[in-house]
Amino acid sequence: MTFAIGAAVIVIPIFMFSAAKWNRGNGVGLGFDWLAIVSSWVFGIMAAVKIYEINRDQEVMMTTIHKLFADVRFLACGAYLGSYLLYRLIAVAWESYQDMKLRRS
Template sequence: MKFLIVFGSIVVPIAMLMIQHKWIKWRIVFNVASVLSTLILGNISALAIYEILRDNTVFMTSIHAIFLNPMFLITGAYLGVYLVYRLMLMTYEEVYV
């Protein structure tokens, strides 16, 4: 599983870079997906913090329940991959354009 996570974090941004280079409209798709992911991730985080403060259950382990939320994990993973993709895109444009 560790190998899959590391391998995916390298291969997926490279694939995204190649796809958007071939079909420029995919850049818009990747950007829109990142905006939606940011909104979802932020709202999930804010709601989790609100519930903890509202219920007065401010313990170190209470907030960690957020990591069990699949949408939190999916959007966080996409944003991590997207960040690497954008850094690669910026580097590519600085070197070759």
């Protein structure tokens, strides 16, 4: 399982970058951006609501917050945001590489 997670962290952002790069006119990159926005909202709202409930009910935060970490929606949003961040870093690095290449020629 550790290998699968490690491979996914490498493969998924590269796939996203490739799909966005070679399907520029189809809005694939824009779709990735909107999905990241929605994931951020869901991720943030779930965290805020859980922290509000912990404070309201005066529960022990360290034990109660771990229920949120096991929520599939929270994990899915966090996994997508991590992949999206790496995809955007690859895109920025690619653009920097292209700029450097143009300046040298």
